[in-house]
Structure formats: structure tokens, C-alpha cells
Amino acid sequence: MTPTPRVVEAGLRGFACAYERYLEDPFRLGQFVAVREGPCVVLGVVTDSASGPEDPSRPLQPRGAADQSAADVMTANPEIRLLLRTRVSVVSCGHIEGEAARPTLPPMPPPLLARVEPASAAETVRMASDATFLALLVVAPGCDDAAIAASVRTAAEAFGTGAHEFRVRAGKELARLLRAEPARLTSIMRGIGA
């Protein structure tokens, strides 16, 4: 069963979630995730992911012989994996209340310790269809150009055969949002692969 991370820090503009243990394949950069607990479904985009010791006073020492892979070292030191955590940062990009999907900040933060799950393709399409969700991303302090580009690529996959049209809409929206920042626009468009 895929481990489910939980919200460990929550705000209106974003939240952090952590897995119970270290995970080599956590949520990916730009992935749409959903918190379905609380008065509304909060949707967000993964902007960062980091793994390390849960206790900062116990830094991870570089171990292992020259011919050992990371998996070998983990097997030879079975306690290490249990002392590590993987943490993911998410920027809010909208919320769903009943039938309405709004690309705006949620009315309240997601509950602490709520489960964070991948957004379904249907949820992603509902949130991203007009690309206005990008407005929240471009102003979010923790959301850099690479994360925005990755979110567009990820959302495009959910559109299936409509992926190209979605990318065009996203490009137009980004051009409108970043008309005063051409260098940034170029950086994101390159990241999208447009």
C-alpha cells in the first residue's frame, strides 16, 4: 500500500505534509494533490520535497562501502530508514466546495494531520481547465519557475487528448500574468517545453 502523508503545517497559501517514514518516491514536483478532510477539498501543487533525519540533532552520516548502493546501506543499517522522514511542500491552487471548483485560496487551511492524496484526473481537470489556478502559483513565495512549469506539464497529462489545447491556454494565462516579467515567463515556458 502506498504510504499516505499527512498535513504537518497548514496555512491558507500552502501546507506541508510528511510521510511517516523516508520514501524514495514521494509526490512529484508539480503534482496536484488534494486534502479531502475539512469543509472543502483543498487542492495544491507540490513545490518542494526533502528527506532527512527526523531529529535535526542527529545528522545522517555518510555510510557504506564503496561498492554498496543506497539500498544496500539501508539494508545493512535497518534502523536508519525508520529515523528518516520525507516532507513535501505544497502551494494551494484552489478548492472544491460542493459542485464549485474555485481557483482561489481556500476559506480555511486544511486540517492538521489530514491525509494528503493525489488529486484525481477529474479534480485536476476541473481545477486547471481555464489555467487561472496559475495566478496563485506565480505569486506564491515558495513556488519557483520549475514548480510552475512542472504543474502545467502534470495537469496536461490529465487532459489526455486535450493536452495541447490546455498547454496553449496555460501559456496565454502565464503571458497575461507575467507580462511585466518576460525573463521569468521565458524560463517557465522553456520548462513547460512549449
Place this chain on the structure above:
Amino acid sequence: MTLRMEQVLPQLPAMVSRYRTQLLAMEAGLDAAESALGRWAEDPPAGDAAIRAAMLNSSEPFAVASEESPELVAVAPPFGPLTVVSADGSSIEPNRFAAVQCFVINTGFVVLPYGTGVDADLGSHSEVGPEAPEAEGEDDAGAEDAGPRGWGVNLRRDVSELETGARLAEELSGRSPVVLLLDGTLFPWDLDSRQVAATTREELTRRTREALDRLAACGDDLSVGAYISGSRSSDVVNSLRALAAGDGRMWPGSDGQLFARHLRDGERTAVFRAASERVRNVESLFANQHEVCFFYLRIGDDVSRLELPLWAATPNKVARLHATLVDQCRRCDGYPRALQEAHEQAVISVGDRELFGRMLEAEALRQGLRTPANSKQMSKRRRGL
């Protein structure tokens, strides 16, 4: 600064010099002790008899030989696939200034598989007590913050560690070879402490007995060792002094000092059987199969003592324990990894202690109990001029 360094520092050179002189004087005693060890090894039964006769009226701990020659030095056998389990405890003592006096025992545990396919596990479990007020033991001799000693918090913690280790060993034996490492002595020595209420001692003796019996029932799959780092015990040295009666040279102060020059890194001594009045007092509470045996192990400059029950002193079990300890210590800068991680799981931080105190006070207030004002405690909080 309240410590007057200008008074303290000038005294240090003489202090260190005196200790150095003692060490040099002890060299001759170490030679004598090694010589006595050699004589003991020539005829262990005769040596044992001489030691027992000499120590008959002594309250000092001493040792007698096991099946192994007393001067045996064993190198570590190869480390094989097995699972290491360990338990360690931490506690919050009762606070006599609190509205409600109680204690917390937090027992950490680890399961570390090495090539066995068992799932690794780290965790802890906590208990708050006592469940019912009990009679106190002897007076607390003026200790300021000791709380009711009759509850035997340290003893309860030791027993909880042993029970946790027994539970894990029981669960895993049969699935893989298991080595259980405990921190400190094998037996909870406070079982004979009159400061602990008799009813508490009786209950904890029963629980200790059950845990030891469960461990013994695990069979050939299980090795057990209670690890004492930097041991100051002198059982063997006392036995050797008894054998060398009349030798006036300065004798080594501990078995560790003797075996530090006897052993190389990773080597262990023979297994000895512990014998003393106190050992007998506590051992008498249990079946003979749990008689305490021990050996010393050198890792780096540290000579540690490993205590194990008699039933765990078979060649195979000792070899597995020895190999595991050397491997564990190499993984963790000279100290067994499993013990370190069990400690990390058990330790109660200053913040957690304070939080517990606040939560206890809040619950007491909620139930209408008020913390009595105590002038000494208040004066410690109010340090202004």
C-alpha cells in the same frame, strides 16, 4: 561564576599526578594478577575452591570459573544473519511539590534485522503510576526531590525493560536467531532494596521471574547479554587477590583494568560465574538456571562487561552474542547500535518532562486539586535580587 577557578585550577596538577603515580604502582599489581590468573587456569576447580574458602566471610563480589579456562581469550566469530532486539527505559520521578505525585516510565525498544527478513521496528510504550497508593519503604534520608521511594521507579523501569525484551525475543525466536541486548545489569538489583515497598518488590520479583523464564524458554535461537560499558566491577580481581593471598602489591581496582591489557580489540574473556552475598540474595529469588554469568569484551579502549544467565552461557549462544556485540559496536563508534537506538526511543526530553508537569497540574486543577505552595520551590523560581 560560583566555582572559584583560581582556587580549583592550581589543585589539578597534583590531582592528576597522584592518579598517575597510582597507575604506575598498579603495574606490579597487574603482573601479580595475571600470574594468579595463570595459576587459576592450571587447575580451575582447585582455584575455585581456594577462592570460595578465602571469600567465605567477605561481602565483596567475586567470580568462579565456568566451563571455559579463566585465562581464555576468544576472538569474535563471524557475524551471521540474525535479529538484534533491545530495550531501554527512562522515567519521570514523582515530584513531591506537585498536586499529585506520580511517575512515568517510558520503555524504548528496537528490532534490527540483519539479513533475516524480519521487519525493523523502533518504538516505545509508556505507563503512568502507581495504580494504587502503596506503603513507603524506609525514610528518604532527607532527599529533596526523591518522592516516594517505596514505589521503586527505577526498579519498575528495569523490570519493564526486561519484560519488553522478553516479549520481543519471544515473538521473533523461531523466525530467526535473536540476540537480546539489555542496558546495565542482568538482574534489577533493587529487588532486594529495603527502600522499595515489600509489596512492590514481590510483584516485580514475580514479573522478573516470568520474563526470565520466558526468555529461557526461547531455546537455542536466543542469545542474551546485559551490557555494562566501562564496568567498574571487580569480581575477577577480587578472586585473583584471594588466590594470591599475602601479595602486598597494589592491586588493580577493577576487572576492566586487568583485562584492558589482556585483550585486544574485539576479543572477549572467558565466561565467569558471579558469586557474592548480594548476587546470592537476588539470585535466590529465581531458579538456578538464571544464575548470573559474565565475560568482558574489549572494543577500542573500552572494556565492557556482559552479564548473561547461566542457560545462555552455552558456547553457541555466547559466540553469537560475542559476534553481534563486535558488529554492533563497529556500527556505532564503539557502543552497540541497538542499545543506542533503544535509548533514543526511551529518552524523555526536558521539554516533554515540563509538558507532562503542566498537563498533570492542569488535570489536577480540572478535578479541583490545587498545587500546595512550597516556599523552597518558590524561592528557586524567584531568583531576583
